[in-house]
Amino acid sequence: MQCLHCDLSEQGHRVRLGEGEGEKQMAICTGCSLLCEDIVASFENGSLKHAKNLCRRGHGHFQAALTERARPMIDGEQAAIDKAIERAAEILKSAKRPLLYGWSHCTLAAQSAGIALAEKLGATTEVTLDGASSFCEGILMEQILSGKIATCTLDDVRNYADTSIFWGSDPSSSHPRHLSRFSYYPRGEKRQRSYEEERTCIAVDVRKSPTALLCSNYYFRLPPGGDAQFIEAVLAVLDGKIPKVADKKKMIELGSLLKKTEWGAIFPGPGLIYSLQDKMDLFEQLLARLNEITSFKVVPMVADCNARGFNELLFEKTGHAGSISFQGGSAAYGAEHSVLAAAKKCDAVLAVGSDPLSDLPIGAARALASQPIIAIDPRRSLTTDAAKVVIPSALTGLEAGGTAVRMDGVKVNFEPIMKSELLTDEQILVRIMEAI
DSSP: OOOTTSOBGGGTBOEEESSSTTOOEEEOOOSSTTOOOOEEEEEETTEEEEEESOOHHHHHHHHTTTSSBOOOEETTEEOOHHHHHHHHHHHHHHOSSEEEEEOTTSOHHHHHHHHHHHHHHHTTSOEEEEOGGGGTTHHHHHHHHTTSSOOOOHHHHHHHOSEEEEESOOHHHHSTTHIIIIISSSOOSSOTTHHHHTOEEEEEESSOOHHHHHTGGGEEEOOTTOHHHHHHHHHHHHTTOOOSSSOHHHHHHHHHHHHHOSSEEEEEOHHHHHHHGGGHHHHHHHHHHHHHHSOEEEOOOOOSTTHHHHHHHHHHHHSSSSOEEEETTEEEESGGGSHHHHTTTOSEEEEESOOHHHHSOHHHHHHHHTSOEEEEOSBOOHHHHHOSEEEOOOOBTTTBOEEEEOTTSOEEEEOOSEEESSOOHHHHHHHHHHHO
């Protein structure tokens, strides 16, 4: 591997350490939506030499600054950054139904630039603007942002929660420091005796995940799609009725635990949201019933570092967290404006900080692959390999500073710890907009 101080001319940029090679620096990890702010790291001879408080996911994120970086490309051939930006603008300008997708790994400033670009293109075309959350936590996020579902901060959870429910989520794998920093192990303001005496962890999932193993005394295994029936059983127990489930004793025990909870938090993941689909009103009904008895808040288990930030910006602009189309100066919302629908009709794709060819369902990914793709990404991926134009960008949090929104809605500002000659996502988007 080449040293970070060496001229990476074949990649079209140069990367340098922030203050001096080998020097330990405080950093914020943008590897997931926890945005851990207590990281200490140092690099030496092109590798991560020292890392304190990084989880395995964060360690991989920091190492990503050193490996598999994207290169500026046009039609599979290496090109200058300026030429790649110019070609990207030409493709978007000539498209009739472009799709602008991704955004969850960008700063708020870059996301705002992306929305502005969509509006500019939408003055003369039909533009779909969406992210992965539109078919996942976006449904729940809209209910939270509109005030239909009560939420809280992770600091509230650390200080006050005595019961945490991980429903269709596995933080031990997706957010490795969630349990240790906020929801189970820490000693909070009111929970000084922590998991030993004052905290209970409940897992509801279709499989016995690492988190479910930790919560083995209160693990409820559901069949795929069985979340609605489980909610109905919990509601029955809370109302003093016999639940229509096989293990009635265990469900009654759960109802008793929920009633005794002083301050609870539910962390829904994709498993719950995919299962309920158009039955999210059942989840609202459960929360309303629980809050008649005690206090329960909801914090969606958002995966990427600034997915919630994109949801909030879109909600402020349009009243919805995703699946938006701009056309003729107005915005439209609905499933027909989602990335899955756009994949069938778009004639150009701008993928920003995302890998839709890997992440989307195979049918949608295959449809997108047949269209000209512009990929703005720090790293090489299946999407960059298939893209007509590739524009490498600085890694958010490591090489590019800015602001992101933690999974609980708290804004976090960060400074880069590595210097880079690469443009940030925001700078690239602004230049594309200027060229259109």
